[in-house]
Amino acid sequence: MELHITLDDRRDLTGSLYRQLRDAVLDGRLRAGEALPATRELARRLAVSRGTVSVVYDRLAAEGYLTARVGAGTFVRESAAPSRHAPAASPLRPRPEWTGLRAWPYWRQDVPYDMRAGLPDTRLFPYEAWRRLMAAELRPRTHDVGDPAGLPVLREAIARHAGVSRSVRASASDVIVTSGIQQALDLVGRVLLEPGAHVAVEDPGYPPAQLLFRSQGLRVTGVPVDAEGLRVDALPPDVRAVYLTPSHQFPLGMPMSLPRRRALLDWARRRDVVVIEDDYDTEYRFGGRPIEPLQSLDEDGRVLYLGTFSKLMRPVLRLGFLVAPPALHDAFRMARYVTSWHGDPPVQAALARFIDEGLLARHIRRSRRVYQERHELIADTLTTGLADRLTLVPSAAGLHLSARLSAPSDVQAVQAADAEGVALFPLSDFAVTEPPSNGLVFGYGAISTEDIPPALTRLRRALDGR
Ligand SMILES: Cc1ncc(COP(=O)(O)O)c(C=O)c1O
Structure with a gap:
C-alpha cells in the first residue's frame, strides 16, 4: 500500500519528507523490514527531484531508521521498532452506555x-454445495446494490421455510433479511423503542441481546424464569418490550408452556407491549410436540419473530431474519438502509437456492x-x-x-x-x-x-x- 505523504511546504521539501518518513517508522505505520519505494518512483509520485528523495533516504539510513541493500532497495531497519504511537491522551470519551460492556468469551481457539x-459443528457444513452456489453468484452480472430488506427470492424462501418448519405466518414482504439475530435486535430497538424505554429480558438470559439494548440507552430488567419459562406475573408494569426465547430458553433449555405463552400475549395486549421472539435453534428438535411460536399464536400483530441461520449453517455467514407486521415494513427497510445499506446479495442469493433446492432441509x-x-x-x-x-x-x-x-x-x-x-x-x-x-x-x-x-x-x- 502506498504511504500517504503530503508536501505542502514546497520551501522545505527535504525537511518535510524526512519528518513524514521518520514519523511513519516511529509510529509503526511503516513496519520493520518493509520496503520503501525506489527513489525514482517516489520522486515521480511527489513531483520532486530524485536527489531530494536520495538525500532523505541517506539521512534516515545514517540515523538508523532505514537500511539500503545493494540491488534490492531500501528497507525499514529491523531494529527501528516503533516507539511512538498515536497520542494516548484524547479528550474523546464513549457515551456511558459503552463503558463496562463485556464481550462473550468466544475468541479462545484450540480448546481441547x-x-x-x-x-454449531462446522464439520457438518455442506461445503461442496455452498461453494457451487457461491461460485455461481460471483459473476459480473451479480447484484451490486440490493434491496435493504433483502433479496426478494430469499425473502420468499425464508417465508416458506419458517412457515413449514416453524408454522410462522409470514409472506415474503413480512421478512427482512438481517445480518443475524443481532442485527434484527438492533433494528427492533431503533424502530420501536424510545431512548430510555424499559425492556424485560429472561433471567438468566442471552447476554448479546442485553448488551445491545443497553448500548441503545434502554433500561434492561431481568425477569425470573421457572419450569414453564418466563414468569409473566413477575414482569415489571412499565416495560415497553419483552425479549424472550420461548422455544428453547437460553441458556436453561426448557420450552415456554402453552398457558404461559397465552398469558404473555394477553398481558402484552393489555399493556400494549412489543414482544420480541428469538427462535434461534429449534429446527433441531429431538422429540416432544413442538409448541407453536408466539408469532403464530398472536392475534393482534405485536410479536416480532427473529430467526437465524447461525445454528443451521454457520455463524460466520451472518444471516438471519425478522418477521414483522405490514405497518412496520417501511420503517424496518429504512432502518436497515440507514445502518448498512443492504446485506450481501451474492450470499443471500446462494442461500435462497440452498433453501429452494432442498439442501437446507x-x-x-x-x-x-x-x-x-x-x-x-x-x-x-x-x-x-x-x-x-x-x-x-x-x-x-x-x-x-x-x-x-x-x-x-x-x-x-x-x-x-x-x-x-x-x-x-x-x-x-x-x-x-x-x-x-x-x-x-x-x-x-x-x-x-x-x-x-x-x-x-x-x-x-x-x-x-x-
Ligand atoms: C439466544 C440466541 N439468540 C440468537 C443467537 C444467534 O445470533 P446471530 O443470529 O446474531 O448469530 C444465539 C447464538 O448463540 C443465541 O444463543
Whole structure:
C-alpha cells in the first residue's frame, strides 16, 4: 500500500519528507523490514527531484531508521521498532452506555474439549454445495446494490421455510433479511423503542441481546424464569418490550408452556407491549410436540419473530431474519438502509437456492441426527454418572443443555474443568438482575461425539477436585 505523504511546504521539501518518513517508522505505520519505494518512483509520485528523495533516504539510513541493500532497495531497519504511537491522551470519551460492556468469551481457539454453548459443528457444513452456489453468484452480472430488506427470492424462501418448519405466518414482504439475530435486535430497538424505554429480558438470559439494548440507552430488567419459562406475573408494569426465547430458553433449555405463552400475549395486549421472539435453534428438535411460536399464536400483530441461520449453517455467514407486521415494513427497510445499506446479495442469493433446492432441509435432517445423539449422550451421563452433583434441566431441542450444580460454585467448577482442557460456561454468567443460579451449560455443537465421554470424565475429575 502506498504511504500517504503530503508536501505542502514546497520551501522545505527535504525537511518535510524526512519528518513524514521518520514519523511513519516511529509510529509503526511503516513496519520493520518493509520496503520503501525506489527513489525514482517516489520522486515521480511527489513531483520532486530524485536527489531530494536520495538525500532523505541517506539521512534516515545514517540515523538508523532505514537500511539500503545493494540491488534490492531500501528497507525499514529491523531494529527501528516503533516507539511512538498515536497520542494516548484524547479528550474523546464513549457515551456511558459503552463503558463496562463485556464481550462473550468466544475468541479462545484450540480448546481441547470445546463445550461452549452457541457454536454449531462446522464439520457438518455442506461445503461442496455452498461453494457451487457461491461460485455461481460471483459473476459480473451479480447484484451490486440490493434491496435493504433483502433479496426478494430469499425473502420468499425464508417465508416458506419458517412457515413449514416453524408454522410462522409470514409472506415474503413480512421478512427482512438481517445480518443475524443481532442485527434484527438492533433494528427492533431503533424502530420501536424510545431512548430510555424499559425492556424485560429472561433471567438468566442471552447476554448479546442485553448488551445491545443497553448500548441503545434502554433500561434492561431481568425477569425470573421457572419450569414453564418466563414468569409473566413477575414482569415489571412499565416495560415497553419483552425479549424472550420461548422455544428453547437460553441458556436453561426448557420450552415456554402453552398457558404461559397465552398469558404473555394477553398481558402484552393489555399493556400494549412489543414482544420480541428469538427462535434461534429449534429446527433441531429431538422429540416432544413442538409448541407453536408466539408469532403464530398472536392475534393482534405485536410479536416480532427473529430467526437465524447461525445454528443451521454457520455463524460466520451472518444471516438471519425478522418477521414483522405490514405497518412496520417501511420503517424496518429504512432502518436497515440507514445502518448498512443492504446485506450481501451474492450470499443471500446462494442461500435462497440452498433453501429452494432442498439442501437446507437435507442438512438439517443430517445434522439433527448428530446433535440428537450428542444431546442424549450428555443427558444420560449427567443423569447417571454425575447425578450426585448435577440436575439436568429437561429440554429436547437445540445445541446445548443445562444442569444445576449443587457444589462447588459454577465459576470454580468451570475453572477446574478448564485446567482439564474442557471449556464450558457457568450458568451464573447469564444472570441479568436476579441472583445468579449455580449450574453449567453444555454446548455440543463444537465438540465431536467421540470427545464427549472423555470430556465428561475430565469434568467429573474437576468437580471432585482430583
Ligand atoms: C439466544 C440466541 N439468540 C440468537 C443467537 C444467534 O445470533 P446471530 O443470529 O446474531 O448469530 C444465539 C447464538 O448463540 C443465541 O444463543
